[in-house]
Amino acid sequence: MNDTTNHTTDDSTDHSTDDRTEDARGARPTFGQRRKDRIDQLATAGTVDDEPGVSLIRSAWKRLRRNPIFLIGAAITLAFIVLAIISPWIAPWDVTARPLLDKVRPQSNPVPGPEPGHFLGADDRGRDLFSRLLVGSRQTLIVGVVATLFGLLGGLTLGTIAGAVGGWVDSLVMRIVDVMLSIPSLLLAFTVASLARNPSQWTLVIAIAIIQVPIFARLLRGSMLAQRASDHVLAARSLGVRPTAIVFRHMLPNALGPVIVQATLSLAVAIIDAAALSFLGLGNPDQSQPEWGQMLGRAQPFITEAPHLAFYPAGCIIVVALGFTLMGESLREALDPKTRR
Amino acid sequence: MIRFVVRRLLQMCVVVIVLSMLVFLWLRSLPGGPVSAILGERQTPERVAALEKALGLDQPLPVQYLKFVERAVHGNFGVSTKVLPGEDAFQVFLDRLPATIELSVLAMLLAIALGIPLGYLAARRRGSITDTGAVIFSLVGVAVPVFFTAFLLKYFFAVEWNLLPVSGRQSTGLDATRVTGMFVLDGILTREWDASWDALKHLILPSLALATIPFAVIFRITRASVLDVLDEDYVRTAEAKGLTTRVIRARHVLRNAMLPVVTTIGLQIGGLLAGAVLTETVFSYRGVGDALATAFREKDYPVLQVLILAAAVIYVLVNLLVDIAYAVIDPRIRTR
Numbered sequence: 001m002n003d004t005t006n007h008t009t010d011d012s013t014d015h016s017t018d019d020r021t022e023d024a025r026g027a028r029p030t031f032g033q034r035r036k037d038r039i040d041q042l043a044t045a046g047t048v049d050d051e052p053g054v055s056l057i058r059s060a061w062k063r064l065r066r067n068p069i070f071l072i073g074a075a076i077t078l079a080f081i082v083l084a085i086i087s088p089w090i091a092p093w094d095v096t097a098r099p100l101l102d103k104v105r106p107q108s109n110p111v112p113g114p115e116p117g118h119f120l121g122a123d124d125r126g127r128d129l130f131s132r133l134l135v136g137s138r139q140t141l142i143v144g145v146v147a148t149l150f151g152l153l154g155g156l157t158l159g160t161i162a163g164a165v166g167g168w169v170d171s172l173v174m175r176i177v178d179v180m181l182s183i184p185s186l187l188l189a190f191t192v193a194s195l196a197r198n199p200s201q202w203t204l205v206i207a208i209a210i211i212q213v214p215i216f217a218r219l220l221r222g223s224m225l226a227q228r229a230s231d232h233v234l235a236a237r238s239l240g241v242r243p244t245a246i247v248f249r250h251m252l253p254n255a256l257g258p259v260i261v262q263a264t265l266s267l268a269v270a271i272i273d274a275a276a277l278s279f280l281g282l283g284n285p286d287q288s289q290p291e292w293g294q295m296l297g298r299a300q301p302f303i304t305e306a307p308h309l310a311f312y313p314a315g316c317i318i319v320v321a322l323g324f325t326l327m328g329e330s331l332r333e334a335l336d337p338k339t340r341r
Numbered sequence: 342m343i344r345f346v347v348r349r350l351l352q353m354c355v356v357v358i359v360l361s362m363l364v365f366l367w368l369r370s371l372p373g374g375p376v377s378a379i380l381g382e383r384q385t386p387e388r389v390a391a392l393e394k395a396l397g398l399d400q401p402l403p404v405q406y407l408k409f410v411e412r413a414v415h416g417n418f419g420v421s422t423k424v425l426p427g428e429d430a431f432q433v434f435l436d437r438l439p440a441t442i443e444l445s446v447l448a449m450l451l452a453i454a455l456g457i458p459l460g461y462l463a464a465r466r467r468g469s470i471t472d473t474g475a476v477i478f479s480l481v482g483v484a485v486p487v488f489f490t491a492f493l494l495k496y497f498f499a500v501e502w503n504l505l506p507v508s509g510r511q512s513t514g515l516d517a518t519r520v521t522g523m524f525v526l527d528g529i530l531t532r533e534w535d536a537s538w539d540a541l542k543h544l545i546l547p548s549l550a551l552a553t554i555p556f557a558v559i560f561r562i563t564r565a566s567v568l569d570v571l572d573e574d575y576v577r578t579a580e581a582k583g584l585t586t587r588v589i590r591a592r593h594v595l596r597n598a599m600l601p602v603v604t605t606i607g608l609q610i611g612g613l614l615a616g617a618v619l620t621e622t623v624f625s626y627r628g629v630g631d632a633l634a635t636a637f638r639e640k641d642y643p644v645l646q647v648l649i650l651a652a653a654v655i656y657v658l659v660n661l662l663v664d665i666a667y668a669v670i671d672p673r674i675r676t677r
Contacts, residue, residue: 179359182660183653186615187633191367191649194637272486276619279488281638296489300623307496314489321484329480 060334070330076323083134084141091135093128096288123295123309124302132290133312139284139291140320143204144271150209151270152263155216162217163224163255164247174221180214189273193282201284201291204274211273212266219262223255230254257335264328268321275317292317342668349664353657360653364646365409369402413650419643424635430643433632434651439522440510440628444621445613447548452555452609457602460563461595467568475560482557487616491550491623498546508625511540547624551616555609562605566598573597600671607663611656 064070120129162173180188193199193207227233228251236250275293277283283294292313299310400408412418416431425433463472499507511524519527525544528537570576571594579589617630625631629648636644 179356182356182657184611184615184656187652190637275486280634303496304500310492317486318484322481325480325484
């Protein structure tokens with residue numbers, strides 16, 4: 001009963017229970033009194049366990065708020081987003097400037113080490129590594145978020161059509177989705193990205209969005225089908241609600257839960273996959289816009305002399321991906337009715 | 342059971358046919374079309390016209406597609422332009438396949454051999470240090486890009502500590518006899534133990550890198566599935582009947598908990614193919630993945646066609662096998 005989100009009526013019963021037990025202890029206990037107390041306690045105990053009128057989202061939030069895993073994930077995600085937004089203003093150097101160019105010696109010292117003003121040193125072209133890491137968060141965030149959004153939109157459209165219409169439309173859409181799922185997803189992304197004549201960050205976005213479409217479509221179609229068979233949709237239909245209104249007001253909002261969880265997890269996968277594409281040289285070749293995957297790929301030849309060139313961007317990718325994964329996993333656990341016990 | 346297999350085979354055929362159409366159209370939709378992809382910078386209008394005629398590209402699309410299928414069935418996809426210039430594209434695939442089979446089989450064995458027992462242990466000791474540690478490890482394992490795991494392993498074990506070879510499949514200068522193309526197996530078959538041992542040493546790091554993600558996923562699914570089964574009524578019934586713990590664990594818990602794990606293993610094989618592209622690139626391991634990476638980077642379309650089609654067919658086939666295995670383990674599936 002220590003939940004602040006509970007109704008005021010619950011709070012009042014709480015107090016009265018406390019008062020009564022104190023009274024019972026203080027007063028001389030009679031046989032009838034004790035029995036009455038016990039029945040009253042049982043009655044209040046029943047209402048307490050039921051937690052009347054708490055929605056799934058509210059009870060999920062209640063559990064999330066105290067879940068350290070969710071809080072860590074959310075903190076990482078928030079810090080990353082804030083950093084990505086303000087990075088161009090706090091980065092000490094311009095990402096295209098080459099202040100340490102004269103220190104680069106291809107034979108003896110290909111990657112200048114740390115020195116005052118450049119506390120992570122520079123990359124193989126004499127650019128300040130720390131500034132590029134900071135600004136790199138931008139591209140990574142944009143690619144991850146935009147790709148997931150596009151994938152979500154595509155999947156939502158296909159899944160809603162399939163789940164709402166049913167019949168042969170459903171079969172057709174699902175066969176297309178099955179074929180898309182029959183190619184290992186990262187391979188599909190490589191294939192799509194290799195189509196681009198002039199690769200840019202949008203190549204990454206589109207390639208990663210496409211591999212997410214079938215996943216979201218399948219997920220949404222499944223929960224839409226479950227909604228179609230549910231009692232509240234039957235009730236709406238029998239009341240004569242228009243079919244479009246049933247789909248968009250009654251079915252879709254109720255079917256979105258698992259999709260939102262998947263989207264959080266997809267953000268992590270999108271960031272890792274984008275890094276893989278950049279690593280293979282299928283991403284944005286424009287180095288004036290640093291991106292962690294690209295930096296990691298370019299660090300490969302310097303494995304013996306300067307492994308830190310790979311460690312920093314990889315560390316950033318791992319922390320951010322972990323943040324999204326932790327958030328997604330704890331969201332899934334909180335929304336899963338099985339774990340509510 | 343036979344009806345089930347036949348139905349799944351038919352479904353598979355549909356997927357493969359649609360896939361072949363997609364790969365065919367994919368090549369047609371390349372910037373500038375297939376001709377400019379082949380000619381590259383040497384292209385002139387006359388050359389384009391001549392080559393289009395020679396390749397039958399002036400004919401209608403359905404006719405072109407049928408010809409494409411006819412050639413594909415005979416393994417004729419054209420000649421590699423960049424990966425192994427002049428070599429037949431299908432031959433490139435056949436040459437590279439054993440290396441990748443060797444690598445993926447070892448990686449998958451590692452993932453299964455570590456993932457299932459650990460997942461089972463973690464579920465039985467839920468909330469213990471072992472459990473929490475393993476869960477954290479598997480969460481981090483999924484967040485680390487495969488190529489960075491490969492990079493880390495390479496940096497520490499090969500470069501820094503000099504324990505294992507940095508790259509390749511076998512040391513140069515070893516005069517090993519080739520039988521199957523899988524070097525470890527070849528060495529065993531021909532009793533050239535030093536060659537086999539050398540090939541195995543080259544395999545350890547790439548297969549460890551490749552195994553991380555399947556391991557993490559198999560571990561988590563096993564743990565969740567065992568936890569679910571432990572809660573089931575039939576487990577309580579078995580306990581109440583007075584069966585020994587060993588019998589309950591082996592017959593009731595483990596067998597039922599393995600169902601989702603089998604599906605997951607099948608699904609992971611697709612990811613393994615993509616992971617092989619990245620791992621093989623880091624270790625310069627000459628397999629299908631390395632060929633794919635080069636073909637993507639250098640735009641070697643004949644090779645890409647073969648490899649993508651082959652990867653998809655292998656993936657579909659493996660999933661068919663998984664479905665059959667599933668039906669064998671769980672009789673309820675067959676009737677559906």
